[in-house]
Amino acid sequence: MARANDEIAALFREYADLISITGGDAFRARVYEKAARAIGGHHTDVSTLDAKGLKEIPGVGRSIAEKVEEYLASGGVAAVEELRARIPAGVRRLTAIPSLGPRKALMLYEELGISSVDELADAIHEERLRDLKGFGPRTEENLLHGIDLLRSAGGRVHIDVAAELAEEVVAALSEVGGVQRCAYAGSLRRGRETIGDIDVLVAARTSGPVTKAFTELPYVTEVIGSGEKKTSVRTDRGLSVDLRVVPKDSWGAAMLYFTGSKAHNIKIRERAVHQKLKLSEYGLFDAESGKKIVSRTEEDVYARLGLPWIAPTLREDRGEIEAGLDGGLPEPVTEADLRGDLHTHTDLTDGLAALEDMVAAATERGYAYYAITDHAPDLYMQRMTDERMLAQREQVRALKPSRGMRLLHGVELNIGPDGGVDWPDDFLADFDLCVASVHSHFTQDRETLTRRLVRACENPYVNIIGHPTTRLIGKRPGIDADLDEVFAACARTGTALEINAHPDRLDLGDEHILRARRHGVRFAIDSDAHAVPHLAHMRYGVATAQRGWLTKDDVINTWTLTRLKRFLRKGRA
DNA sequence: GCCGTTTTCGGCCCGACTGTTTTCAGTCG
Structure with a gap:
């Protein structure tokens, strides 16, 4: 079951949409959207808070706190039910069609009784929109096209797909004559786990040539x-790309604006307004005279607003602006800080590359240490045995990687349905480190799953919980355990939580990291590489860690080998 | 409906593009 926070966030998002559709006060709708975000991202389960605690959540005042309490007590909110009764769910669904917003959706419902995407398609074909004010032939065409797009459900893609396309676009446009600077911004620059579209920014004196080159990309x-x-264009990768062309002098203000997030932008613009300034993608201006003050770099703009430069991965309005003002902004961990990878596979189990090839590739990345952690026997299809594991250990010990990189012989244990692992203590004791992960029985009840993970943490030889929620982005939700209890157990026992860097997983995700961090947990950013190219997924894990506000000190694989080894002893004698 | 380094009332981010308009509303980000 989802946290009450998530259910209430969804409810308030729906309420905000319904307010917009019914032509309610736009500011009121925005307040509910804001409260939904704040509650969804709040570290404490709202069902444990009283009215006072609720009102401490930013954007939650008396009325919203009362609605939260009403929901917790009765499972519903009368004000929302009332609007639901007036507007069928299908009308809200209409606004998912690109080019169709709340105003037109309401008009379609009120004038023609249209309350589903299918009904809209029929009405257009029957030419019933012809008499509506503001609906011309182009609008009809756009709506039909929007319905096609919605039905083919492009949706969001994983970050690696977006990064690859964005880098191709930037490389191509950078070659165009007259382009002075070119970079991607948007949610990709912020390192979000999924990307809805790509924003590319170009600095040039004229936009003609670069726009032409852009629209002609293959x-x-x-x-x-x-x-x-x-x-704006659509591509054959299922992603749209927006190109913005600005004068070079506006580069900093434009990067700031197009990187977002929307909530971060709104907040810094409000801050500008309070200082009698106006911030747009063209610069920071004096509100009265309209005179430009700064715009050249992001640093300039932030500085004039009294803020340090804020890393893009932090720009989600999760307290980064307040932290910037009082000097509490973390210095985010970077890929360069990583000294090693602590979860990788070889072709002894389900990896594709031989031990020597993985090790050689790891030395190329400049690591100081590198752990081989193939699967253990309880994943039967991996055909692991004691003998095979010990033989691999001999092989590892005999290898002398270049550049002085140190090899660690580890294992990825399977956390069984009862929290036990593959081998007894005396066998585990000879590994340099043990990752332990859940690979099956995802649907146990919450209590069982929680106990299972806590028991794994309490194993004195388990150092890292691998991909802790086992989610697959867009495919499988995470397991339903009491994660706060698991995080507390990790902190208590000296067990690190993995940030699995594979773009299909990114597990833990940013919001869970933020919660875990409050328990004083340590983290390991691991590639879980099953092939040489996967070692490079680290960048996505690092971005996720940054989004969880982690510093170098929070991440055990940025530590020296000596410090890491002390941690891996886990307080054992 | 929230909120306060002008405020407990009166504000609430800003601009580009499209389509249907004769000056602007709607949508999007």
């Missing part, structure tokens, strides 16, 4: 819109 399938400053 993977562009459709030009959605194109003007002097902004052009």
Whole structure:
């Protein structure tokens, strides 16, 4: 079951949409969206808070706190039910169609009784929209096209897919004559785990040549819109790309603006307004005279607003602006800080590359240490045996990697349904480190799953809980355990939580990291590489760790080998 | 409906593009 926070966040998002659709006060709708975000991201389970505690959540005042309490007590909120009774769920669904917003959705419902995507498609084909004010032939076309897009459900893609496309676009546009700077911004620059579209920013004196080159890129399938400053296209990768062209002098303000997030932007703009300034993608201006003050770099803009430069991965309005003001902004861990990888596989189990090849690739990455952690026997299909594992250990001990890199012989244990692992203590004692992960029985009840993970933490030889929630982004939800109890057990027992860097997992994710961090847990950012190219996934794990506000000191594989080994002893005699 | 380094009332981020309009509303990010 989801946390009450998530259920209430979804409810308030729906309420905000319903307010917009019914033509309610736009500011009120925004307040509920804001409260939904704040509650969804709040570290404490709201069902444990009283009215006072609720009102300490930013954006939650008396009325919203009362609605939260009403929901917790009765499972519903009367004000939301009332709007639900007036507006069928299908009308809200209509606003998912690109180019169709709340105003037109309401008009379609009130004038024509349309309350589903299918009904809208029929109405367009029957030419019933022709008499509606504001609906011309192009609008009909756009709606039909939007319905196609919605039905083919492009949706969001994993970060690695977006990064690859963005880097291709940036490389191509950087070659165009007159392009002075080119970079991607948006949620990709912020390192979000999934990406809805790509924002590319170009600094150039004129936009003509770069816009033409952009719309003619081989993977562009459709030009959605194109003007002097902004052009949007769809690509054959299922992603749209927006191009913005700005003068070079505006680069910093534009990067800031197009990196977002929306909530971060709103907050710094509010801050600008309070200082009698106006912030746009073109710069920071004096509100009265309209005179430009700064715009060249992000640092300049932040500094004029009294803030240090804030890393893009932190720009989610999760307290980074307040922290920047009082000097409490963390210095985020970087990929360069990593001294090693503590969870990797070889072809002895389900990896694709031989031990020597994985090790050689790891030395190329400049690591000081590197752990081989193939699967243990309880994953039967991996055909692991004691003998095979011991033979691998001999092989590892005999290898002399270049550049002085040290090898650790470890294992990825399977956490069984009762929390036990593959081998008894005396066999485990001879590994340099043990990762332990859940690979099956995902649907046990919450109490069993919680006990199972806590018991694994309490094993004196388990150093790292691998991909702790076992989610697969977009495919499988995480297991339903009491994660706060698991995080507390990790902190108590000296067990690290993994941030699995594989773009399909990114597990723990940013919000869980933020919660775990409050328990004083340590983390390991691991590639879980099953092949040489997977070693490079680390960048996504690092971005996720940054989004969880982790510093170098929080992450055990940034430590020296001496310090790491002390941690791996886990307080054993 | 929230909130306060002008405020307990009156604000609430800003601009580009499209389509249907003769001056602007809606949508998007």
